[in-house]
Structures are given as C-alpha cells and as structure tokens.
Amino acid sequence: MNAILQFDHVCVEARDGNRVVTPILDSVDLTVKAGEKFGIVGGSGSGKSTLLRIAAGVLSPGLHHTSGSVSTAGVSMLTVAPKVRQQMYGSSVALVAQSLGEALTSHLTVRAHFRDTLGRDVSDETILSSLDDAGLDGAKYLNRFPHQISGGERQRVLLALALVRSPSLLLLDEPTSALDVGIAADVLATIVRLQESRGFALVCVSHDIGVIGRVCDRVAVMSRGRIVEHGATRQVLAAPTDPYTRSLLASMPRLDMRIREPHARVQQPVVVVRDLTVIRSGSSRALDSINVEVGKGEVVGVIGESGSGKSTLLSVLCGLVPSTSGSIHNAHGFDLTTPLRDRPASVLSEIQMVFQNPDDSLNPVRTVEQSVARYTHANREEVLAALDAVELSEQFSTRRPSEMSGGEKQRVAIARALLAHPQLLLLDEVTSALDVTVQASVVKMLASVQVATGMSMVIVSHDIALIASFADRLIVLRNGQVVEQGSVGDVIDSPSDPYTQHLVKLAKTNSF
Amino acid sequence: MQCDGSESAFRDNGMKNLARRALFTIGAFVSLAVLSFLGIDALPGDGCTALLGRFGTEAKIAECRVEHNLNDPVVVRLGSWASDVVQGDLGYSIKRDEQVAQIVLPRIRNTAMLALVAAVMAFPTAIVAGLLIGRFPRSRIGRAINTLGVVAMTLPEFVIATILWLVFSIWIPIFPGVTVVPSNATFMELLPHIWMPALTLAAVVFAHSMRTMKAGVTTIQAMPFVESARLRGTKERVTLLRHILPAALPPVVNTIAVDAAWLLTGTFVTEAIFNYRGLGRLTIDAISDRDTAVILPIVLFSLGAYLTMSLIADTVVRLLDPRLRQHQS
C-alpha cells in the first residue's frame, strides 16, 4: 500500500478551559496515495484546515486528539517525538499555510529565507533554479524583502521554499484565496505543473470548489467535521449525491444564472459623477477622470481587481474620502463633494454603505438593537421590521457581535443601512468574507430588498459571475479608469475591452 | 503600495529622515534648555540667598547680587549664560565658590561608570532571559526568573538597595557598604564601591527590559511567519535567532533607551544610600542647598541624555525593520 497520508477514524475536539467541548473532526477517514492530487473543500468551521494541519502533526492549543491515528509518509504524526516530526518538515512533508497575514519573515530577504531552510552555504544557483521552477524569473528577487514583492510572487516564493528539499507530500491551505482572479489562475497552473514534473502527492484545501476543480483529481467534501462525500473530482462535481455538496454547488455564482431580473435603463439619475479624479497619498491616481451615473432603482455592478479603485469609488461617493477634482451631484443638484460634517442630515441619509469585513462592521460592546438604532434614531418597531427584511428573527436584537456568525453580522450591517432609508446603497465586497452558501442566501436577500424598496445600489466585487447575476449594468475598472461600461448582457456576451474579455474568460473556465 | 527595491532609495530616505530627526532633537533640546533656565530662575531664591541663607541681611544679599550681576533682566542673563555655555563655560557656583564644570563633570564621569557597569550587567542578560523565557514559558527556571523579575520591578529602588546592602555588606561582608573615596578617584579606586549600587540599578533595569522582551517574543511567535518557518524545516535555533529575535527587538530597544537615560540621570536614591559620589547624589545636595547654578546643567544633561537615547533608539528600530527604511510613516 503506497498511501502517503492515512487518517483512520480521527476525532478531534476543542476544549475551552471551562469544560465546553466542541467537536472539530468527527471520525475522519482519508487515504491519499503517493503522487495523487487530492482536494478538500468545505465552508468555515468544516474542520478542513484542522485536518490539514494534523496531517503535518500540528495541533493548535486548545485542540485535543481523542481517537484515531494519522500516518504521514509512514510516520504516526500525533504520537511521535517532536524531534522526529521536526526532521520531517521540508524533507518528507511541507505545509504552506493560509497567508492572509505574513507567512514570510518581513525583515529577511528572499535569499535569507532559503539560507535558513537549506543551510548557509546554499548557492545562488540552487535558489534561482528553485524560484524559476515556481515561475519567478530573475536574480532580482534574491535581495528583495517580502513587502517589496506582490502577493502572487510571495505565494510562489513560499511554494519554492516548501519544495526545495523535494518532500513527498505537499499540503496547501487556501493557496490562492488572497490573490486576484488572474494571478490565482496562474499560480494554480504553476502548482499543477510542479506536481506533474516532480511527482509529489498534493493535498489542497480550499473553500472555493473552482480551485479544487482545477488542480485535484480526487476531492472530499467536508461539513461540520465530517467528510460527507468523496470521489473523483469530475464525478462529484457532475453528480453530487450528498445534500450539502448539492447546496454548495448550487450556491456557486454562475455567469448564466440570474438572481434578479435586469431592468432596462431608467433615465432618472440618483447620482451623477463627472470627470472624477482622486489622488491619494503619494502621486498615484486611485481614480482617473471617471464618468458614472446611477439611475433610480438601478443596480450597478463595479468589477475590478485590487488596486483598480473600486473601493475608492464607493468611499468618494459616500463622502468618506475627499475627491481631488471633478464633480458629484445628487438628484437635487446638491454637491456631494462637500465633506460629511457639512452635509445636512437629509442628504447624509441618502447614501449609505455596507463594508466588507463582518468582524469590523459592528461595535463589539453594543447589542444589535443599539448598533442599528443609535444614529438612525429608529424605534423598536422599525428595528424589528428592518431585522425582518434581512431575514433575522427578533431574538437577534439583543445579541452582541461575539455571539453571531459572519453572515448574521453582515445582515445586521445591511439592516443598519436600511434604517437610514437611503436612496442609494453602496455595497463593498459585502459577501467576499463569507462562505459560498451564506453568500448565496445574503445575495438573494439583497435582491428581494431591492425589489421591495426600489432603491438604487452600487455593488462592488472581484467576482464577475456574482455581480452579473444581480446587476442591471456593469462597470469595469482597471487602474482607476473605466475600461468598459454597459448593460450586463452586453458586457458579458460581447465584451469590447481586452481586460474585460480576459475576466469573462476566466469566469467561464471556473464554472462547471 | 509597491516599492522599488533600489539601494539608492534607501540611502536617500534614511539619511533625510535621520537628518530631520537630529535637527528636531537639537531644536527640542535648545527650547527645553531655555525653558529650564527660565523655570529654575523663577524658583524662589537665587545663588546669593543660597550662599548666605538665613544669616544674610538684606544689605549683604543686595551686595552679593550686584557683584554677580544677578540684578540684570532675565533675557540678558539668559543670553550671557547661553553664550558662556556654547564656549564651554558652565558657569560659577556662588555657594560652593567653584566653577560648575569642576563640580559637575567628575560626578558625571562617576555616574557614567556606574551606569555602564549596570548596563553591561543588565541589558544583555535581560534580552537573553526574555528571549528564552518567552520561547519556553513553561520551564521551571523560566517561571522562577520571571517571578524574580516581577518582584524586582515592583519593589522600590531603596528597598532593593537596602536588601542588597543587608545581604552583601552585613550578612556576607564582601562589598563595602558605603563609598568613602573622594569624587575624583580613579576607576580602579572606585571599582569595589561600584558593585553594590550597580547591582541595585541592574536589578531595577533588568526586570523592565526582560518583561518587554518576553512580551514581544510571546506576541511574535504566535505570528504566521514563525510557524511557516518551522514547517518548512528551519531549525529551532535559526528560527529563534534569525526570525523571532529581530522582530521582537524594537520595543525592547525603546525600553533600553529610556532605562539607559534613567541610569545616567535618575539614580538619586541608590547613590544616596551607598553615598556614591555621582550625579544623583550631587542633584540631591544641590537641590537641598538651593544651588541653582549647579541644578541647571544637571537638568540640561538629563534632557540631553533622554533626547539622545531616543534618537539612537529610533535609528536602531528603523534599521531593524526594512519596511521602515523606505516608507516615511
């Protein structure tokens, strides 16, 4: 049997000092053969990251292994001495963890990272060939510090570092979740190429089934600590048998799926932007001579990658960020470039915004009712009505943020915005931090809110499929400029700009 | 923000920054010096009342003032004092009938020696102890040293000095309890008398730096890049010294700078207890004698020490973190 990784009835639970016990892994069985590409997909809380880390013998503090065995490259990872485990890292098994924070040491150069892993006498040629394999070309990277190279490049450096001693098993935790769509596709292609040329076994964990579909031959679907379905990737994606897998696949945004019927262009504008330029610190133009109009009852989707200016556009529209030149006017001709503190209350409430990070949108010391009513001065009935509109029951009114999930917190943030009775609602990547199933239900809710209230919306995302299912009109931003604008149907079916074409093509290859 | 990795950018920004900080420090020093002069001048009494004290009649005091130009307006006195200082003349103490430089400089030398010995004893050990205790918090030795450090930090200086004096002068008589050499003794003559005050100061300062280092290490090792290094196969010692240590140093550098300034300027109590003839002892004497001519340079030295240490600390921190070298934050 040439299983490189074997889980047998593994159970792990989380113990709080106060005797609260939460099961994290519930009798997990898993076999990965040498040279195989195996994927694990699941939402947050499914236990997939814990599973991967246990394969490397890493048990975070607070977690207890209660039964079952884990064998990696023939070694029983959870029972063996730490020194033996440490010997295996890099040589038999390597783990590249989620790099939302800093996975590379910020005060060391790339070369120094290699020296620390391989020994001080490693030659530059060895390092360069390793970087080259990972898709990084040139000696310029050797002396650079992590903050001097981009996210995609950092991920490639991590891959090179993990593979430099040719381990037989590579564990990847969300390898591309922090990267832009185009770059992510390139990095995934590199991973596939490396695996095919070197033949190591690969276990890849992701919340994004598109990533798994692209890289892995076999897949396991996890939910709440259990593997609910597994098999060949093509098979599972085409004909899922488990209800959770089915709901997961159904929640994925698709270009050919509409959550909300598109409306024809309505002439009456709610906000008019002319020639808007925003120069932030430094001399780079976050927005460059933008012309945009949002009509009454219209949903405008803004697509762009990081650095495109999409968040800046929303921030300027609501007045949080000052513009450098150009004009913004509302329906009554009021100049919306006036700073927030000089605007009358009626104008302020016209435009409201919901932000991306659910953990940041609510004041931790306040209950839901206090948070939504404090500045909108809503009474209890209005609060309950708003909570109802976002599909939250009455009992949420007394909960605190620490007692709610990400999706629930975003719903509260939306309710808070609704209580100001805005004419224009700005949504900045509001579902990007949520599980795909939660995302689907939040977007459905937004659609019904829009239909019920008739308010205009500007929704920003990096996910073109998501926006195309929801918006009436699309705007594509790149480097602060509008490269394409038009109705959803036109932009998706026949994009004129090469950048848009590229994005649409990527979105089409991602869907199954 | 994308940064260009060229070397010249580093030099430009680094130099400009350093020059800007140095200029600001000098400006701060000068303005604080002027404020000190005015502040001390505003205190009741002057050099003449200090000299003659209760025995001086109105006439004698007036005569003394005329003799030493103490009736000139404040601005004039400030100006002449400033020009004197720039030329190296620190003034004249009426009460002690001596040039201030003669009085103050040997004391500064003595305190500097004391500070140096204490610093050498305390800072390196604190960094090593903090690093090891932070990395291995559950070891018994670690916990013991940690508790010792906590206790040392909470006991006031005079208590630590008293306990050490009790242990090393009375119970196990190794060191002399009280310094009997004059203030301009040589280093070798001073040496046996330095140990106890230095040990006291080192105890106070050690605890502070060790706690900061430990806290820094605890925070840093929870960060993703440390685990990432380990899971790539980096050896434990390399991880500790090349990944964790430089990242945990910046707050400790600041702590050390503040404590180093304190060692030079704030050691009154210890010097008083051991009768060590340093700057601290002089400060207390000068203040109780109301000798403003001596107090002023001491205050200036204090300011200078703090500002210089801050500047050095800032520079070191910038050098440690490559991200700070190029961005002006």
Place this chain on the structure above:
Amino acid sequence: MSKSSQHRSTRIRTFVYCVLGFHAVVALIAPFLPLMPTDKQDSGAMLQGFSSTHWLGTDALGRDVLSRALHGGRPSLVIAILATALSAVIGIALGSLAALAGGWVDEALSRLIDFLLALPTLILLLLIASFFGHDPFILIVTLGFMYAAPIARVARASTQVLLARDFVRVARLQGGRGVNILLGEVLPNVWRVVFTEIAMQFTWIILAFSSLSFLGLGASPPTPEWGLMIAEARSYMTINPTAVIAPIVMLASLVLAVQALVDRE
C-alpha cells in the same frame, strides 16, 4: 490552557483581589481601628521585637510598628489616587482628541506629549517638592501633568486604530459627530488598554512618592508613611528588622497586586 494552570491562575487572581481589598479597607478604616496611636513614643520600649502589647514591635522612638504600618499607606494613596485620576483625565482627553482632530492639531499635540515625556520627572519632582514645601496640592498637580503623557500616548495610538474601523465610518455616514463618536464608539473600546496604562502609572506614582518621602522630601515626620518609615528604620535594621520589614511588605504587596491585576488583563 491545562486545567491545573487554569486553577492556579484563578487562585492567583483571587489572592490578588484579596490583597487589594485588604489595602483598600485598611487605608479607609485605619483611624477607626483599635490600634495604638501612631505617634505615641514609648521611651521604655524602643526597638523591641514582637510582644503582646506591640504585635510587630516598636521603632527607634518607641512607636508601635503595626499601627504605623497600617496607617502608612494613607498619605501616598491619597496623593496617588488623586494624581492618577488627574493624569487619566488629562491623558485620555489629550490623546483621543489629538487622534480625532488629525492634521496640524494632532501634530502640535503630539509634540506636546513628546515634550512632557522628555521632562526629567524625578528631578522636577525633587525640585518642586524641595522648593514648594510639602504642599500636597502642588504635588498632585505636578504628578498629574507629568504622568499624563504616557497615558496620552497610549490613548492616541488606540484611538487612531479605532477610528479606522468600519463601524466608526458607518457612524460618520449616519450623522455621528466628532466628540459624540469619541465617547460612544471609541472610548468603550479603548478603555481596557488605557486602563492598563493608568494602573501602571498609579504604581509609579506610589513608588515616586515613597521615594520622595524616603529622601525626606515627601511626607514629613511624625506622619506615618511607608517610605519615611523605611528611611528611619534602615539604620536599625540589624537590631529590630520588623520596623523596616513591615512597611516594605505593605508597599511591595500593594504595588505587586496592582501590577499582577493588570498583567492578567
């Protein structure tokens, strides 16, 4: 955390609270306890050890050590509490308003904070204590201003971080104004960090005042004060150690308890 260290942690915490409670109670009710008067000199019983009349013995002037030790915290605690309160108010106001205002106001106030931090606090204290007699009011005001700077620095840094958070941005979008936001959104969230700093400053002030008394510039005899008692009894340490150990234990336990409390937070 393993169960045993969890238990130990709770036990330590309870112990710390007991010590603090003890100090608070003693400081408040000491004059009403049936103790010997603190300044009664018993010339027949000087520097005696434990006895049935003087539970902790007597000092060089024949005064009861126990009584003086229990009263000895009052002068420093009164001054420390008032000075800390003053420095907390000044520090929080200065720091948070600087962060809120931004721009040149923030620059100017930051320079002010830097200036206050650069002041040689101990020399200044010595000067003021020496020249202006032992007037507690002046001492409190000076301590309040000097020790406000570290609090201001922490308050400013925490406020800056808070103001960048999304829920503060939403408050602005929904009509919240400057100071209102500061009080409602920012302060409840920075309070914990700032409180730690305030507690640390409280311990420094107590130690500073005891040191002043030790040098003869703080409380004046015959007031019972820990620093002063230690100074007086130091020379007779070998004859009757209780006279110097009792105030040391009182002072050290108070400072240790406060620091242990904030360390756990």
